[in-house]
Amino acid sequence: MSNQLTDENIMAALGQVKDPEIGRDLVSLGMIKSIEITGSTVDLTVELTTPACPLKAKIESDIVDGLAALGASTVRVEWASNVKRSFGGPAADLIPGVKNTIAVASGKGGVGKTTVAVNLAVSLARDGARVGLLDADITGPNVPLMMGTTGSHVTGVGGRVNPVVAHGVKMMSIQYFLTGDAPVIWRGPLIHSAIQQFLRDVEWGELDYLVVDLPPGTGDAVLSLSQLIPLSGAVIVTTPQEVSLVDARKAIKMFEKVNVRTLGVVENMSGFICPDCGAEHDIFGSGGAESLAREFGFDVLARIPLEPGVRTGGDAGVPITSSQHPAAETSRAGAALRELGRTVAGRISVIAAPFAAAGTAGRPN
Numbered sequence: 001m002s003n004q005l006t007d008e009n010i011m012a013a014l015g016q017v018k019d020p021e022i023g024r025d026l027v028s029l030g031m032i033k034s035i036e037i038t039g040s041t042v043d044l045t046v047e048l049t050t051p052a053c054p055l056k057a058k059i060e061s062d063i064v065d066g067l068a069a070l071g072a073s074t075v076r077v078e079w080a081s082n083v084k085r086s087f088g089g090p091a092a093d094l095i096p097g098v099k100n101t102i103a104v105a106s107g108k109g110g111v112g113k114t115t116v117a118v119n120l121a122v123s124l125a126r127d128g129a130r131v132g133l134l135d136a137d138i139t140g141p142n143v144p145l146m147m148g149t150t151g152s153h154v155t156g157v158g159g160r161v162n163p164v165v166a167h168g169v170k171m172m173s174i175q176y177f178l179t180g181d182a183p184v185i186w187r188g189p190l191i192h193s194a195i196q197q198f199l200r201d202v203e204w205g206e207l208d209y210l211v212v213d214l215p216p217g218t219g220d221a222v223l224s225l226s227q228l229i230p231l232s233g234a235v236i237v238t239t240p241q242e243v244s245l246v247d248a249r250k251a252i253k254m255f256e257k258v259n260v261r262t263l264g265v266v267e268n269m270s271g272f273i274c275p276d277c278g279a280e281h282d283i284f285g286s287g288g289a290e291s292l293a294r295e296f297g298f299d300v301l302a303r304i305p306l307e308p309g310v311r312t313g314g315d316a317g318v319p320i321t322s323s324q325h326p327a328a329e330t331s332r333a334g335a336a337l338r339e340l341g342r343t344v345a346g347r348i349s350v351i352a353a354p355f356a357a358a359g360t361a362g363r364p365n
């Protein structure tokens, strides 16, 4: 039986194992980096399209099943990752080291965009990705507060600016240029040039994902930001009630207008778990995001419950997904946000696959 364990047979068997998200086999995707056969033991290195792979366990069990059929008694898989680029165009040249950009948006204010953006970034970083977070909310920058960096200021030389780093994420916000709480009352053109500088002049280095926290609304300001920043896709945040859903619909249509793909919808404040009785209460209703997603043919990427720890984490600058948050291991909202990171990473891998196949994926790693 074990004489079937040859490189050729193993490659043929792995050619039958599909990356469930991308829908193509591991061999044609170039994911098998090495094979070592020692008796009936096989050691493999498999290169994933993201370190935050949502379907790693499924891929591993399919590999083990496939090789067991050839007589392998032990299969050891070592995981590597190579995140591919999923956007192009002239504006992409402003951030040559950035592989993917994900906007977090909503039509309505206060629904949890910054909370989702911050936790999405921290989740991806905790899974081993290189992550940046761009606070594109120039007049209401909240990223520094939620990441515990309100006291940080930019440093740099020769016109280049270093990002501020916390919770494993590189960040840039207008707040890092200001002293005190004076409001920013800039209008369109100044905001435009600030964002351009954030893209062009910040030392982002190599990033797998740059998460962009957009300001609320669907007016001219947000519309022009969505055109200015080269985007792989957008995550739309809504709460379950109708007023938020109506505005989320507007946001989706705005992105359609500027040819930015919507990755899906996040329903935030989706049910409240009573800390006293443990029962779940739908304070803002339920099912709204589901019907919105169905209307446009998207998925609900995550449902994040309303939980005091999310708010206290935001106020204290320790996101619920950070290992430093006291409820990191127990919070249901935290678990949903960790899962959101993997789901979004999976979606991005699917988008990047045709770019990589067409040889338009920027530079090799």
Ligand SMILES: Nc1ncnc2c1ncn2[C@@H]1O[C@H](COP(=O)(O)OP(=O)(O)OP(=O)(O)O)[C@@H](O)[C@H]1O
Pocket: 106, 108, 109, 110, 111, 112, 113, 114, 115, 116, 137, 140, 142, 215, 216, 268, 269, 270, 304, 305, 306, 307, 308, 309, 310, 311, 312, 314, 315, 333
């Ligand atoms: N799931 C949640 N559970 C508890 N509190 C939450 C949750 N999501 C957001 N919050 C809290 O709600 C408030 C508003 O959230 P956040 O600032 O993220 O919204 P936003 O959409 O970015 O607002 P803006 O439109 O002003 O930019 C914050 O205090 C945040 O901590």
Ligand SMILES: [Mg+2]
Pocket: 113, 114, 115, 137, 142, 213
């Ligand atoms: Mg915000």
